[in-house]
Amino acid sequence: MIQPRLQTFGDGFAARKVIAQAIDYVDGTHEIAHIHHRAQLVYATSGIVRAATPLGLWMLTPGNALLIGSQIEHELHMVGQVSMRTLYIEPDSLAPQKHECRVIPVGGLLRASILGMFDPAADEAGESRAELIVPLILRLLRDATEGVPAARLPLPANARLRRICESLIAQPASNDTLERWAERVGASSRTVARLFRQETGMSFGQWREQLRLAEAMSRLSVGQASARVAQDLGYADVRTFTVMFKRAFGSTPQQFLHLFRERLAD
Incomplete structure (x- = not known):
């Protein structure tokens, strides 16, 4: 079994409560499984990030970030051109988390604070801007409510x-039957069906539908048209996609996109 890589930052950063790192990725980039001693706030100003842990998958868009706990194994997949602005946070600076990861809605103030960490300007007293911003970021993270619960899919x-x-995540439009998938992995369809319910709390069909809906939210959030989303995710037509989306989220794709843009502008 391959052990996850441990990422560290060296003694020069040890005293900092928050370490900021900016990386731009091309479509399809994959950060292999790794862990940090620090908690990590994964935030992208553009593109979609799929974050996967041994227990779950999260779809992240510019409207939300993911706070990954210290020592939690995770890997990242980039969809589209991704501009990552991530923060590594000393665990003692954060309130204890109930779960391994937490979705954080990113409103205007938190977004500006995160981006401010990458501005080297200093005030007249000679203090770095980061020293002023860090307490605000930590307070905003502490007070943040859980956001976008549908963004998490159990694995x-x-x-x-x-x-x-993993095959369906790579090809969410696949309509192959449970029997076909079971044959590929060398198991009976009954065994696969039982294990899906046992380990995810869903049937195979429900899990695939939730995957598609989570992908749909992400793709709509970065500006893809409903017709393209419906086609790319294996729906028969736009109407079928709209009906399924509204049944799951209580709004049409167009209404969701309108509300998403309003939240992003707050």
Whole structure:
């Protein structure tokens, strides 16, 4: 079994409560499984980031960030051109988390504070801007409510089921039957169906639908048209996609996009 890589920052950064790092990625870039001693706030100003841990998958757009706990194994997949502005946070500076990861809605103040960490300007007293911004960021993270619960999709631990899920994540438009997938991984369809419910709390069909809806939210959020989203995710037509989206989220894709843009502008 391959052990996840440990990423560190060296003694020169040890005294900092928050370390800021900016990286731009091309479409399809994959950060392999790794861990940090610090917590990590994953935020992208453009593009989509898929963050995966042993227990779950999150779809991140410019409207939300993911706070990954210290020592949590994770990997990142980039969809589109991604501008990452990520923060590595000393765990003792944060309130304890109930779960391994937490979705953080990114409003105007938090967004400006994160981006301010990458501005080297200093005030007249000679203090770096980061020293002023860090307490605000920590307070905003502490007070943030859980956002976009549908952005998380549970992932199974069973190796055969994991192979199926990873294939569907790569090709969410696939309409192959459970029987076909079970044959590919060398198991009976009954066994696969039972394990899906046991490990994810959903049937195979429900899990695939939730994957598609999470992908749809992400793609709409970065400006893809409903017709293209419907086609890319395997829906018969735009109407079918709209009906499924509204059933899941209580709004049409157009209404969702309008509300998303309003939240982003707050």
